Amino acid sequence: MVSAAIGGTLAPAARTGAVEARDVSKRFIQPDGGEVTALSSLNLTILPGEFVSLIGPSGCGKSTFLRLVAGLISVTAGTLALDGAPINSTGADRGLVFQDPTLFPWLSVRGNVAYGLKIRGVYKEKRGEIQRYIDLVGLTGFEKSYPHQLSGGMAQRASLARALVNEPKVLLLDEPLGALDAFTRMSMQDEILRVWRERGTTMIMVTHDVDEAIYMSDRVFVMTPRPAKIERVIAVEIGRDDNLGRSRDDPDFLRLRAEILRILQFAGKKRQPEYFL
Amino acid sequence: MTNAAIQSRPTRRRYSRFDPRVMWPLAAITLAFLAEVILPGHEKLRNPDYTEFRWLLGILAGLFAALAWASVYLRGLRETLARRGLFIGVLITLLGFVNIATAKLLLLPQIYFPSVSRVLHVYREEYRLLFVDCLGGSFVLLCQGVGTGALAGLLMGVLVGWSERWHFWVNPLVRVLGPIPTSTWIPLALVAFSTPRAAAVFVIAFGVWFQITVLTASGIQNVKKSYYEVSSTLGASGIQNLFHIAIPDALPSIFLGLFNATCSSFAALVVAEMLGVKSGVGWYINWQKEMLSYPGVYAGLIVIAGFCYVFITVQFKLRDRLLRWQKGVIKW
Ligand SMILES: Nc1ncnc2c1ncn2[C@@H]1O[C@H](COP(=O)(O)OP(=O)(O)OP(=O)(O)O)[C@@H](O)[C@H]1O
Ligand SMILES: [Mg+2]
Numbered sequence: 001m002v003s004a005a006i007g008g009t010l011a012p013a014a015r016t017g018a019v020e021a022r023d024v025s026k027r028f029i030q031p032d033g034g035e036v037t038a039l040s041s042l043n044l045t046i047l048p049g050e051f052v053s054l055i056g057p058s059g060c061g062k063s064t065f066l067r068l069v070a071g072l073i074s075v076t077a078g079t080l081a082l083d084g085a086p087i088n089s090t091g092a093d094r095g096l097v098f099q100d101p102t103l104f105p106w107l108s109v110r111g112n113v114a115y116g117l118k119i120r121g122v123y124k125e126k127r128g129e130i131q132r133y134i135d136l137v138g139l140t141g142f143e144k145s146y147p148h149q150l151s152g153g154m155a156q157r158a159s160l161a162r163a164l165v166n167e168p169k170v171l172l173l174d175e176p177l178g179a180l181d182a183f184t185r186m187s188m189q190d191e192i193l194r195v196w197r198e199r200g201t202t203m204i205m206v207t208h209d210v211d212e213a214i215y216m217s218d219r220v221f222v223m224t225p226r227p228a229k230i231e232r233v234i235a236v237e238i239g240r241d242d243n244l245g246r247s248r249d250d251p252d253f254l255r256l257r258a259e260i261l262r263i264l265q266f267a268g269k270k271r272q273p274e275y276f277l
Numbered sequence: 278m279t280n281a282a283i284q285s286r287p288t289r290r291r292y293s294r295f296d297p298r299v300m301w302p303l304a305a306i307t308l309a310f311l312a313e314v315i316l317p318g319h320e321k322l323r324n325p326d327y328t329e330f331r332w333l334l335g336i337l338a339g340l341f342a343a344l345a346w347a348s349v350y351l352r353g354l355r356e357t358l359a360r361r362g363l364f365i366g367v368l369i370t371l372l373g374f375v376n377i378a379t380a381k382l383l384l385l386p387q388i389y390f391p392s393v394s395r396v397l398h399v400y401r402e403e404y405r406l407l408f409v410d411c412l413g414g415s416f417v418l419l420c421q422g423v424g425t426g427a428l429a430g431l432l433m434g435v436l437v438g439w440s441e442r443w444h445f446w447v448n449p450l451v452r453v454l455g456p457i458p459t460s461t462w463i464p465l466a467l468v469a470f471s472t473p474r475a476a477a478v479f480v481i482a483f484g485v486w487f488q489i490t491v492l493t494a495s496g497i498q499n500v501k502k503s504y505y506e507v508s509s510t511l512g513a514s515g516i517q518n519l520f521h522i523a524i525p526d527a528l529p530s531i532f533l534g535l536f537n538a539t540c541s542s543f544a545a546l547v548v549a550e551m552l553g554v555k556s557g558v559g560w561y562i563n564w565q566k567e568m569l570s571y572p573g574v575y576a577g578l579i580v581i582a583g584f585c586y587v588f589i590t591v592q593f594k595l596r597d598r599l600l601r602w603q604k605g606v607i608k609w
Binding site: 070071072090091092094095096098100102104105106107108115116118119120146159162163166 | 501503504506507508509510511512513517521522525526528600602603
């Protein structure tokens with residue numbers, strides 16, 4: 001099973017979940033009447049079941065892109081499609097893990113994770129999944145806790161479980177592991193990869209951590225500062241190891257990291273202090 | 278101390294224990310009783326033969342003796358009683374002083390400040406009228422008024438808070454009509470409704486409606502936008518967002534409205550009971566006042582105080598159940 005995964009992109013079931021952006025632009029009108037162009041003529045194609053990372057300077061429009069794919073906002077110009085169908089509203093086929101956990105404070109951890117199933121009316125058939133995902137993100141024993149009783153990292157993991165349990169075709173991850181300590185972060189990376197492999201979900205992850213992007217992704221999209229475009233697409237052609245990630249001390253890993261950082265530095269004119277080395 | 282002695286400690290935990298603090302009420306009752314029996318009544322005291330105060334103290338003594346005995350065996354009761362004992366004792370002592378001031382020394386004009394026994398006597402004389410007719414009547418009227426008002430307020434609050442159109446058309450109306458004092462509506466209510474009863478319900482319901490509308494609407498308008506976004510990406514439709522996000526998140530605000538509304542509804546109740554309904558505790562108090570029968574006034578006041586207390590407490594219990602998740606977030 002593992003050997004089949006190495007180098008491969010598609011899990012057997014994944015034939016849906018392709019995202020295509022053609023000349024996508026997004027302009028925001030600000031309260032003072034001014035305009036902010038967050039994205040301008042962005043083009044990209046993400047294959048079904050692919051794991052891609054978006055990396056780019058702060059404020060360049062990464063979250064904006066994810067919100068567009070989720071259907072929370074609509075494009076100013078261009079087309080954005082999921083499996084060929086234009087995206088014009090939200091739907092359970094596209095899950096989004098927000099930069100902030102945003103758990104519902106009136107629901108327990110279990111209630112939060114169960115929310116999507118209840119909303120879609122599949123709670124009865126799928127209730128067994130709830131505990132599975134709570135265990136998966138390491139919140140066993142906290143099912144009855146309310147969000148204010150959780151630490152920031154725990155809340156972030158709960159919100160990850162809440163999105164995962166819905167089994168979307170495309171999972172949009174906005175710096176999902178940013179709030180976690182190094183160790184939890186690494187084990188969560190592996191958990192996400194396992195879910196990805198098992199479900200064949202298309203994963204689009206925003207991250208500021210170059211290592212994380214290389215470790216997890218099939219391709220890394222490096223973005224320019226606002227208005228954002230794709231500066232470079234880097235295919236990570238390092239074999240995945242047993243837990244589906246890449247060996248962090250592989251020479252190719254180090255080479256790729258240096259390359260991405262150089263592109264970012266060049267694209268951002270000056271060095272962005274927030275990138276991890 | 279030997280090792281064995283230290284270790285044996287936890288196993289020697291005593292299950293029955295006497296806490297002397299549970300005796301505070303009994304001590305106070307004894308004092309008040311002695312004062313009542315030993316001190317002679319004032320010679321000008323009306324109805325000097327009434328012994329209701331002694332009866333009350335006797336009943337209380339029996340009650341607290343039984344509780345003190347039971348507290349030796351029941352841990353929860355012991356802790357509560359020990360904590361509250363001093364407070365109850367002081368309360369009973371105060372009652373003893375009131376008795377001395379009114380029945381023994383006649384410090385105040387007794388037409389307005391009757392002895393404790395005379396107030397208690399009212400309960401014996403008129404318990405049917407006071408507890409069955411008046412209290413029952415007030416309870417039903419209040420429930421009807423608060424129920425109607427709360428339902429209407431909740432519905433309108435949700436609509437105004439949720440829908441732009443309702444907000445546009447109805448909100449100004451709510452703002453203009455809402456702050457009008459309840460009693461101002463009486464002349465209109467009496468004409469508009471065929472029965473005084475309906476008019477009374479309207480007067481109570483109106484104030485409740487306004488407060489709940491305003492706080493429900495503002496609760497719903499203040500729901501964080503990101504909750505809707507999360508909910509939508511999990512597959513929720515607009516109407517599902519209303520029932521699964523907006524209303525649960527607005528619930529603390531809705532309960533605040535209900536609490537405010539209930540408090541002011543007690544005032545409206547007394548006003549409403551004057552609208553030809555001719556029953557209820559509020560009406561009883563006014564009637565007794567007009568007859569210059571102050572023992573009845575006090576008796577009624579005590580009943581209404583207890584009534585409001587119970588009404589509010591039940592509401593708090595309900596709120597604490599529904600808003601369990603708030604424990605530790607907000608304290609009110
Ligand atoms: N609702 C909005 N109204 C106005 N401007 C907005 C809005 N949302 C985003 N923007 C602007 O669009 C730009 C891109 O924002 P976005 O949140 O996508 O950045 P980001 O790449 O996710 O940054 P970060 O890495 O810091 O999260 C920013 O300049 C921001 O000010
Ligand atoms: Mg962002």
